[in-house]
Amino acid sequence: MTPGTSRSAHARTLASGLLFGAGIAASMIDLFIFHLVLRWHHFYDLSTPEVARTVDGFFHALGWFITVWGLFLLADVRRRGEVAWLRWTGAVITGLGAFQLLDGVVNHKLLRIHQIRYGVDLLVYDVVWIGGSLLALALGGLLLWRSRRAG
Template identity: 70%
Template sequence: MADQDRRTLLAGALLGAGIAASVVDLAVFHLLLHWHHFYDLSTTGVALASDGLFHAFGWFVTVGSLFLLADVRRRGAVSWGRWTGGLLAGLGAFQLFDGVVLHKVLRIHQIRYDVDLLVYDATWIGTALLALAAGLVLLRRTRPARPARPGR
């Protein structure tokens, strides 16, 4: 049962990270808005190549999560509350890593250029924290009951 729960959480977390990478970051900020590329410290060609690699990674994670979810379903019932908690936590954790490590620490790209970044960073990191917190709360509320120990 514990293995089924771990696999359920991992399937949700990976899908959350894949959605954050492929849909939120790449599709919206890279392709639709043209605000940045995955790696903005070189030429446009390198930036576009980095977007392609990032896109491939995001879809690899997304598809892998769906295969894992199918395997979880094959093994037994899926706790959709646990899976959803994992998805929100994975999405939030990925966005938080991106906003803090990639944007601020490594500075390989920013959300947007030639603007005051404070509002953008606060929104990016704030929504990441909200998604992560919502996922962790949901995971806590849907935690399976521990079996009673003999002799207690």
């Protein structure tokens, strides 16, 4: 812990970063890139295109809610004192990686509610998606570890 910073501030910083990172992964990376720009999949592909777009709308709203929630927590931490930016950055990257890993393993592989892309060999896409998630988790974890040591 940074001298003069409470456990509560560290927990709020961590929660803020995790929420913000997961929200950015959901709203910006997954929804904007894969759903809207590339049109590779929707959040729920096991029904009609209308249902898929409707579920994407709810997914989009939830992703932004989580992002804004993380920003409100960050504003609260900032209002109460100085933000440990290395810790927050590590938490953001960890949240991003955790969301992508959850999506890649649970939604793509276990529940099969959508795949990254259709009509192609998925192995390369899965390795990049899940591997990228694991790299983000490792980098975020390293930054979080360094932020503890910095204190």
